[in-house]
Amino acid sequence: MKKLAVLMCAMFVALTAANAEGVQTPAVQKPAENNAVKPDEGIKKPGVREEMIKMKKAREAAFEQKLGLTEEQKVKAREIRLDGHKKMKPVVEQIFAKKQEAKMVKLSRISVEMQEEKLAVIDKEISELEKQANEIRKQNMKQFESILTRDQRKILKQMKKEGRQRFEQQRKNHSCPAKPQFPAQDKK
Numbered sequence: 001m002k003k004l005a006v007l008m009c010a011m012f013v014a015l016t017a018a019n020a021e022g023v024q025t026p027a028v029q030k031p032a033e034n035n036a037v038k039p040d041e042g043i044k045k046p047g048v049r050e051e052m053i054k055m056k057k058a059r060e061a062a063f064e065q066k067l068g069l070t071e072e073q074k075v076k077a078r079e080i081r082l083d084g085h086k087k088m089k090p091v092v093e094q095i096f097a098k099k100q101e102a103k104m105v106k107l108s109r110i111s112v113e114m115q116e117e118k119l120a121v122i123d124k125e126i127s128e129l130e131k132q133a134n135e136i137r138k139q140n141m142k143q144f145e146s147i148l149t150r151d152q153r154k155i156l157k158q159m160k161k162e163g164r165q166r167f168e169q170q171r172k173n174h175s176c177p178a179k180p181q182f183p184a185q186d187k188k
Contacts, residue, residue: 066159067152076147084140088133095129098122 064074102122105115145153 063159067148067155069152073147077144080140080143080147084136087136091129091133091136095126095133098126098129102126 064077069077102119105118105122108115110118145156148156
């Protein structure tokens, strides 16, 4: 133990002396200024948000073009979408809060029975909020469909059908393998 302490002191003295002379040792190298990470940069690559916004606008434009929306319809559709966001925001925030509450219950030190009771209540509340969110979505879709012509509704119906098929195909391609089945053990 004494040898280790002496060795560590010797290394400290050597490093201190080297730093005083301006020599950089491998253990004490200072990062280059151009490689230093600035605290406000974060981990994300610069421009990712802008790219995502561009992609969203491109999808919206393609959707509007495929349906053949007029400028008046585009304006009304944006109004419907913004109104839907305003209605949906508090519901989504409540769902998020309930999920956080469920996490806290799971991490708490209360008995398992109490946890299960509280989680059952929270799950029921989340289920009700999700029903409310789905109802808002349905209302928004009805409002949107009301501004479309008969031909545009047919095109939208076909687009929905294709979207469901793509979703099902992706779900099949990315599904998790089945959980292994363990043989039932006999209770004695």
